[in-house]
């Protein structure tokens with residue numbers, strides 16, 4: 001028995017074993033917590049496999065936003081049926097931590113988000129993504145009805161539950177609502193699910209992290225839209 005103890009002791013005196021033990025303990029403290037909720041709210045650079053999904057779609061050939069400035073986010077969210085879903089987003093690196101913190105709080109509050117997949121699943125067609133009530137951020141595109149680049153082009157804007165929180169503008173006295181089918185949700189005096197108001201948790205969290213809300217704009221209203229300068 002004494003012999004065994006001694007041989008064990010000599011094993012731990014061995015430099016290589018000490019190194020192994022150090023990495024094992026290091027891993028226990030730093031990587032095990034990542035396997036829980038932390039791992040469900042994470043960000044990475046744009047990997048080759050993510051790039052293959054956006055190349056020539058939301059990230060066109062003439063895109064002036066650096067790929068190295070973008071981050072791929074994975075989060076958990078609840079849908080309207082109360083089911084937990086895996087969501088994904090691409091955004092500018094400067095707001096990645098904000099979005100992870102916001103979506104973590106929304107998840108903890110069971111705030112419903114209809115769908116959250118890359119806009120590339122809709123061929124980067126914003127109208128189609130909005131009609132599907134899809135929450136998304138990066139998309140190299142113009143502001144609807146203009147030739148000005150949207151904040152989405154840099155990944156500095158996000159649209160939440162867009163079908164129920166439409167973009168409303170007026171041209172020659174005529175009201176234009178995007179997406180199609182969202183006209184009934186342009187009347188903000190009505191009560192309906194997913195509606196973002198100033199009393200809403202989603203609004204409060206984005207304000208807390210320094211975003212502005214399209215619902216506060218004067219000349220048009222973009223109730224789904226939050227952006228950061």
Ligand SMILES: [Zn+2]
Pocket residue numbers: 152157158159222224225226
């Ligand atoms: Zn937007």
